[in-house]
Every structure is written in C-alpha cells, then in structure tokens.
Amino acid sequence: MKKILMTLVVSIVFLGLAHGASAEGQHKRLAGKDRFEVAANVAKEGWPSGANIVFLANYDAFADALSATPLAYKMNAPILLSRPTSLGDTTKNKLRELSPSKVFVVGGTASISNNVVNEVKSLGISSVERISGKDRFEVSAEIAKRMPSSSKAVVANGLNFPDALAIAPHASRNGMPILLTRDNELPAPTVSSLLNRKPSQVIVMGGTASVSNGVYADLSAYSPLRIGGSDRYEVAANIIKKLNLSTSTGFLATGQTFADALTGSVLAAKKNAPVLLTRNSSLPEATKEITGQKRMTNFVVLGGTASVSNSVVKAVAGPLAGEMIVVDPGHGGSDPGASGNGVVEKEVNLDVSKRVKGKLDSNGAYTVMTRETDTYPTLSERAALANKQGADAFISIHANAYSNSDVQGTETFYDDTYAGQLSKELATYINNELVEKLDTNDRGVKNVGFKVIKEATMPSVLVELAFITNEEDAAKLRSDYYREQAAIAISNGVLTFFR
Numbered sequence: 447m448k449k450i451l452m453t454l455v456v457s458i459v460f461l462g463l464a465h466g467a468s469a470e471g472q473h474k475r476l477a478g479k480d481r482f483e484v485a486a487n488v489a490k491e492g493w494p495s496g497a498n499i500v501f502l503a504n505y506d507a508f509a510d511a512l513s514a515t516p517l518a519y520k521m522n523a524p525i526l527l528s529r530p531t532s533l534g535d536t537t538k539n540k541l542r543e544l545s546p547s548k549v550f551v552v553g554g555t556a557s558i559s560n561n562v563v564n565e566v567k568s569l570g571i572s573s574v575e576r577i578s579g580k581d582r583f584e585v586s587a588e589i590a591k592r593m594p595s596s597s598k599a600v601v602a603n604g605l606n607f608p609d610a611l612a613i614a615p616h617a618s619r620n621g622m623p624i625l626l627t628r629d630n631e632l633p634a635p636t637v638s639s640l641l642n643r644k645p646s647q648v649i650v651m652g653g654t655a656s657v658s659n660g661v662y663a664d665l666s667a668y669s670p671l672r673i674g675g676s677d678r679y680e681v682a683a684n685i686i687k688k689l690n691l692s693t694s695t696g697f698l699a700t701g702q703t704f705a706d707a708l709t710g711s712v713l714a715a716k717k718n719a720p721v722l723l724t725r726n727s728s729l730p731e732a733t734k735e736i737t738g739q740k741r742m743t744n745f746v747v748l749g750g751t752a753s754v755s756n757s758v759v760k761a762v763a764g765p766l767a768g769e770m771i772v773v774d775p776g777h778g779g780s781d782p783g784a785s786g787n788g789v790v791e792k793e794v795n796l797d798v799s800k801r802v803k804g805k806l807d808s809n810g811a812y813t814v815m816t817r818e819t820d821t822y823p824t825l826s827e828r829a830a831l832a833n834k835q836g837a838d839a840f841i842s843i844h845a846n847a848y849s850n851s852d853v854q855g856t857e858t859f860y861d862d863t864y865a866g867q868l869s870k871e872l873a874t875y876i877n878n879e880l881v882e883k884l885d886t887n888d889r890g891v892k893n894v895g896f897k898v899i900k901e902a903t904m905p906s907v908l909v910e911l912a913f914i915t916n917e918e919d920a921a922k923l924r925s926d927y928y929r930e931q932a933a934i935a936i937s938n939g940v941l942t943f944f945r
C-alpha cells in the first residue's frame with residue numbers, strides 16, 4: 447500500500463516537472479438566475495465586507511451606464527441594477543448587506559425613477575446622488591467631470607455597448623473617462639469634455655463602423671489610437687493585444703447583452719483583468735486566439751449557462767488550457783502522399799487533423815495547423831512553425847502504404863533528438879487509443895527520425911492511422927465514423943499525456 451502511494455507521489459511529481467509550464471485551466475463562475483442576481487454575486491465576490499458607495503444602473507438600457515465603470519472603480523463601488531420604477535428584492539437585499547453610506551444613481555428619471563430613489567432612502571441610505579444629462583453623451587461628460595484629470599481618455603460608440611465595456615477595466619485602472627460618440631459625429635458634450643480635460647491621447651474604440659474616419663480626424667489634436675476589429679469579439683481581443691494587458695486572469699462575459707459585462711467590469715478592474723467577450727454557445731475565433739496566444743488558464747465567468755455555456759467555458763478553461771498544440775496534416779498540394787482503394791492520403795490526413803483540432807480546442811487547447819487547405823508547406827517549415835510558436839506538442843498525421851496489401855494496422859513514431867522520453871510517452875498514449883478506437887492491428891511505437899519530428903523540439907509524434915494499401919484498413923480510412931474515432935483517439939491520447 448505504502449509502496450503504491452509512493453509510486454503515485456513520485457509519478458505526480460515527475461509529471462509536474464516534466465510538463466513544467468502546463469497548467470490545467472481554472473475558472474470561477476459568478477452566476478445567478480437573472481442579471482440582478484449576477485450583479486449581486488459579483489458584489490459579494492468583490493466587496494465581501496460591504497461597500498461605502500454603490501452605483502445603481504438601469505437593468506435593461508445600457509445608454510446611461512456605459513461610462514460609469516471608471517468612476518465606480520475610483521470610488522471602489524460595485525454596480526447594482528434596478529428596474530426603472532422599482533429596486534426589486536435582489537438588489538434591495540444586496541444594498542442592505544453592502545450597507546453603503548451613499549448611492550449614485552446613473553441616468554435620468556426615465557432610467558431610474560424617483561420612486562427608486564425613495565426606496566433606496568427607505569433603506570436608511572440618506573445620501574443619493576443622481577448623475578444625469580439630457581442624453582447618454584451628456585451623462586458620459588457628467589461622469590467625466592467627477593474624475594480627476596488624466597493624460598488619456600477613451601472615446602467609444604454610445605449607441606452600442608461592447609466596445610465601451612470591453613475597454614472599461616483598463617480605462618478604470620488608468621483613470622481614463624469613457625466619453626461617448628455617435629458613429630459619424632462627435633457630440634457637443636464630448637467635444638467640450640475633451641477641450642476641458644486636454645488628454646494627450648485618446649483611445650478610439652472599434653472600427654470605422656463604430657467611430658468613422660471623420661470623427662477620428664476630429665480627434666486628431668489628441669493623438670488618437672484606434673483599437674479596431676472586424677467584430678466586437680475581435681475588438682475586445684485587440685485591446686489585450688494592442689495595450690499588452692496583463693492576462694493572469696480573464697473575465698469572460700457574453701457579448702450579446704450588456705448587463706453582466708457592465709456589473710462585472712468594476713470587479714475585473716479590481717483584479718487587473720481584461721474582459722473577453724463570447725457568444726452564448728460558441729467561442730468566437732478571436733477570443734480563442736487571444737486566450738491561446740497568451741496561454742491564459744485562469745478565468746472568471748460572468749453569468750449563468752444561458753449567458754456563457756459550459757462548453758464555451760471548457761473551450762477556454764478546460765483540461766488543455768494553456769497548451770499550444772501543432773497538428774500537421776501530412777503531405778498536401780502537389781504531394782498527395784499514398785493513394786489506393788479509393789483513398790488519397792493528403793485528404794484523409796487533412797480531414798482527421800481538422801477533427802483533432804476541433805476536439806483539442808474544445809478542451810481548452812490552442813491548436814494551430816501547419817496547413818488548413820490543400821497546400822504543401824515543406825517538412826522543415828512545419829517543424830519551424832511549431833518551434834517558433836513554442837508549441838507544447840507536435841502531431842503529424844499520416845496514413846500508411848506498403849507493397850504487400852496484406853500488411854495492415856496502426857503505428858506511431860517518435861524521435862529522440864529532442865524530448866525523446868516525452869515523445870515516446872505521447873506516442874504510446876495516442877497509439878494505444880488509436881488501436882482500440884480503430885480496431886486495428888497494433889504495430890506499436892517506434893523510434894524513427896522522420897524529418898518533421900526530428901526537427902520539432904517539443905514532444906513530437908508521427909501517426910500512421912492505417913494502411914491505404916490494405917482493403918480492410920482503407921475501408922476505415924474512407925469512413926466518416928472511423929475518421930471521427932481516429933480524432934477522438936488522438937485527442938484522448940493528448941489529454942492523457944497532459945494529465
């Protein structure tokens with residue numbers, strides 16, 4: 447018993463050392479049955495022993511609240527939500543718990559009525575200050591007036607929420623007000639706020655559809671820096687890229703509604719974490735790319751599963767989070783590889799590789815393919831791609847051929863030039879899974895210095911799924927079912943390796 451335990455401890459320590467930087471993803475979900483409860487739970491997380499000041503914003507209209515985060519952060523105040531004419535039980539109870547001495551109401555009486563103000567006062571909070579204006583642009587200028595001078599300011603589209611909320615944590619930590627604009631016209635309150643504050647630089651959020659080139663030109667006195675992107679997800683990712691933000695923790699919020707990103711933004715600022723946006727049920731490419739490139743493993747998820755599904759969370763914080771894996775579909779372009787029995791190798795390799803990428807990515811890995819179409823990178827280019835990116839594993843996918851059509855089965859190769867022992871382990875896990883899932887003859891794991899795996903410096907393997915030249919094997923290589931099984935097998939092998 448003791449011996450078994452020791453072996454276990456030793457192997458855990460060994461794996462820990464061997465995989466060094468590898469860290470399984472972690473996440474904490476701040477959920478709730480509705481946005482009021484999400485806001486209350488964010489406040490509980492960030493202000494466990496109460497808050498001296500609380501901000502109150504409309505639950506359904508982002509217009510007035512879009513600029514509130516930097517001021518709320520400065521005052522160390524959580525943002526709670528209210529209906530226009532009543533606080534609602536969740537917010538009321540949270541206000542009692544937080545027990546602030548002052549509440550800021552963001553927006554005019556149409557956003558939050560005086561009845562709500564009276565409800566707040568009836569809780570024993572005598573100081574209530576309303577920040578309002580005739581429109582959202584004036585509200586943003588009014589909020590800016592309450593902030594000390596700063597060398598930078600943000601200008602974001604006021605008619606949509608994602609750009610302003612994605613920059614909110616960074617703006618907050620750096621004391622920058624978020625001023626609002628129309629896409630093609632700089633509103634008067636924003637113009638005068640800038641004239642008063644005289645920032646040396648303005649960060650302009652979004653592409654030309656959000657802030658036109660005309661508005662950008664009007665900002666030329668403030669050395670504007672545009673952070674654009676093809677959609678809201680890419681804009682949020684580009685904030686991290688362009689400003690090189692700390693990514694030790696990332697906040698993940700739906701980009702489809704504003705409330706969770708708004709109420710979560712002050713907490714994100716407190717934790718020096720950027721806000722990443724996602725679709726409810728699928729992780730956008732740009733979000734995947736930035737979390738993968740930055741090797742992010744630690745996330746706070748805002749909202750319940752209806753806002754950010756569990757599969758989206760797994761795709762950033764799953765067991766392979768922080769791992770970068772290069773999948774290499776063998777051959778391609780002018781080099782078809784082997785062919786026979788209705789199978790062309792380069793096509794099988796590419797199809798299985800794409801399926802492998804899908805499975806690895808859905809478990810949190812950041813997977814890059816050496817080719818995504820019918821092209822031919824050289825063998826050295828394939829290995830160099832993995833080396834340059836500092837990949838954690840390299841998997842080259844092939845199908846076999848031999849002059850004797852009776853020869854069949856699965857084999858996996860490794861090379862011992864670099865990371866030999868780990869390559870052998872990875873090859874063994876993958877080969878065992880493949881033999882089982884493909885129900886093929888086990889030809890084993892072999893040390894052969896094929897160029898791609900010899901030049902790749904990380905754990906690297908070359909998989910030969912089955913023999914194109916064998917009737918029975920070829921039938922499997924043609925089959926959609928077995929291609930899927932092959933991808934599951936390779937993905938399982940990788941999961942076991944990194945576990």
Ligand SMILES: [Zn+2]
Nearest residue numbers: 776783844845
């Ligand atoms: Zn091949």
